[in-house]
Amino acid sequence: MENVVNSKKAGLAKSNKWFVLIVLILGGGTIFKLSSLKDAFYLPMQTYFGLNHTQIGLGLSVYAIIQTIGYTFSIYIADRFSKRFLIPGSLIGTGLIGLYLATFPGYYGYLASFGALAIFGEVTYWPVLLKAVRLLGSSDEQGRLFGFLEAGRGIVDTIVAFSALAIFAALGAAKTGFRSAILFYSVIVMVVGVVSFFLIEDDKIRDTDHAGRVVGKNKVAFEGMMRAVKSPEIWAAAFTVFSVYSIYAGLTSFIPFLSEIYGLPVTLVGAYGIINQYGLKMIGGPAGGFLADKVVKSASRYLRYGFIAAALAMTGFIMLPHESMNVYLGMTATLSFGAIIFSMRAVFFAPMDEVKVPREITGAAMSIGSLIGYFPSVFAYTMYGSMLDKNPGITGYRNVFMTMTGFAVLGIVISSILIWFVKKKQNQATVS
Numbered sequence: 001m002e003n004v005v006n007s008k009k010a011g012l013a014k015s016n017k018w019f020v021l022i023v024l025i026l027g028g029g030t031i032f033k034l035s036s037l038k039d040a041f042y043l044p045m046q047t048y049f050g051l052n053h054t055q056i057g058l059g060l061s062v063y064a065i066i067q068t069i070g071y072t073f074s075i076y077i078a079d080r081f082s083k084r085f086l087i088p089g090s091l092i093g094t095g096l097i098g099l100y101l102a103t104f105p106g107y108y109g110y111l112a113s114f115g116a117l118a119i120f121g122e123v124t125y126w127p128v129l130l131k132a133v134r135l136l137g138s139s140d141e142q143g144r145l146f147g148f149l150e151a152g153r154g155i156v157d158t159i160v161a162f163s164a165l166a167i168f169a170a171l172g173a174a175k176t177g178f179r180s181a182i183l184f185y186s187v188i189v190m191v192v193g194v195v196s197f198f199l200i201e202d203d204k205i206r207d208t209d210h211a212g213r214v215v216g217k218n219k220v221a222f223e224g225m226m227r228a229v230k231s232p233e234i235w236a237a238a239f240t241v242f243s244v245y246s247i248y249a250g251l252t253s254f255i256p257f258l259s260e261i262y263g264l265p266v267t268l269v270g271a272y273g274i275i276n277q278y279g280l281k282m283i284g285g286p287a288g289g290f291l292a293d294k295v296v297k298s299a300s301r302y303l304r305y306g307f308i309a310a311a312l313a314m315t316g317f318i319m320l321p322h323e324s325m326n327v328y329l330g331m332t333a334t335l336s337f338g339a340i341i342f343s344m345r346a347v348f349f350a351p352m353d354e355v356k357v358p359r360e361i362t363g364a365a366m367s368i369g370s371l372i373g374y375f376p377s378v379f380a381y382t383m384y385g386s387m388l389d390k391n392p393g394i395t396g397y398r399n400v401f402m403t404m405t406g407f408a409v410l411g412i413v414i415s416s417i418l419i420w421f422v423k424k425k426q427n428q429a430t431v432s
Helices: 002-030 037-049 053-080 083-101 107-123 126-136 139-170 175-199 217-229 232-260 266-295 299-318 327-347 359-373 376-390 394-431
Strands: none
Touching: 002 083, 002 126, 002 139, 002 175, 037 053, 037 139, 037 175, 053 107, 053 126, 053 217, 053 359, 053 376, 083 107, 083 126, 083 175, 126 139, 126 359, 139 175, 139 266, 139 299, 139 327, 217 359, 232 266, 232 299, 232 327, 232 359, 232 376, 232 394, 266 299, 266 327, 299 327, 299 394, 376 394
């Protein structure tokens, strides 16, 4: 009878875990829609906010600067305060900024809004979301959990974006429609925030050190932050993320490449872009998680295999006779390469569990991973764009592709170091 009761409890815990993951996915798929407003509403932003191209770009620059600086603060924040308050608070805060944006503030109000969106979305939310996902499951579930997070975000992102576009179109594709679309983004993220508060488990913030002495929560959080900063394993995992993201940033060059070199018809450009960004995310997430957990049985080793595959695939791709190839072969080749990278993106935070990062400093570890891992967004897009501008035609694209190959080789080296740390941790656990 006791075994039956325990089995039922285990089943309920498992089902609740996946339900909480769905709520986390909903948050991850809605919180960044306002900061990505330009993706679907670039022209309305110019018209109704009264912005030119440079001003829109400066808003994104403000966001990136706050994001980069803010991650250093989140190393402390993510473990000092409970995820039950940080996640809902960030979602609701983002929604409130959206309500302000719906008033169509002036240029400086726009800049301030994007700075605030970076604080809520990146500093107090993203590392904490990764922490929450890691703490949901055991070591042999990390790949699937992060894989489903990535795929789920892609699905939610697509549904929410197209819903906002439908609202905009239904209301005349004018000022009222644009305002309604912003309000839709704002309300939905706040609703998810309220739901998250009731479903996400509260953290027990420690106030004692390793010796059991009461030293206060602030000191414990600071000591945890310093443990994370001094951990070479965390830095190895972070630079593995850095390598994947550096290659990922180059995927955006495939669209102009197919258009300029292959003559991809305009009617196919949009379809290719959707598949390249959303379709591959939905497929690559579960695929990467399954392969890492069930086939390779190690996210770190899977990432190394991925880097090797990416280096070989891109080397072969560079050597193809692109000027004479069929456009559909070019599309297939680029999408296949993209699938490799998206499957790696799905699990590139999972190694944090393999290197046995203590659960009480998970937030700090994820913050370091985010700070280093997403740092290529500061320079990679500009770097690749500059290569294309300075060397028009196939030469520029070959330079981009060779650079992506170089990052793949760097990834092989760093992931090998990461695997060495994983084996070291496993040996220490065996001896103890």
